[in-house]
Amino acid sequence: MDKAKSENISFEAALAELDTVLNALEKGDIPLEDALAHYQRGMALAAVCQQKLATVEEKIEILQADGSLSAVDPAEGGRYE
Numbered sequence: 001m002d003k004a005k006s007e008n009i010s011f012e013a014a015l016a017e018l019d020t021v022l023n024a025l026e027k028g029d030i031p032l033e034d035a036l037a038h039y040q041r042g043m044a045l046a047a048v049c050q051q052k053l054a055t056v057e058e059k060i061e062i063l064q065a066d067g068s069l070s071a072v073d074p075a076e077g078g079r080y081e
Helices: 003-008 009-026 032-065
Strands: none
Touching: 009 032
16 A cells, blocks of 8 residues: 555545455455565555554643533543543
8 A cells, every 4th residue: 555545545445445455454364475475555544544553642632732622421421520
């Protein structure tokens, strides 16, 4: 996966593709000659997911630091106090 393509992929799409790559590697559904390329693709997708998560976490920390965001517990349907 080239860098330009990986920067334009959504977190959800990268995670789904990563799951597909991992399943193929685990099952051995790919020829040995292609395993390295699949591994490298999986690593690139994992890096994209990690970067996107880090970006969101950073934005949340900034919002919490200036007091403009309260933590919400979606399971409870309300806010933490």
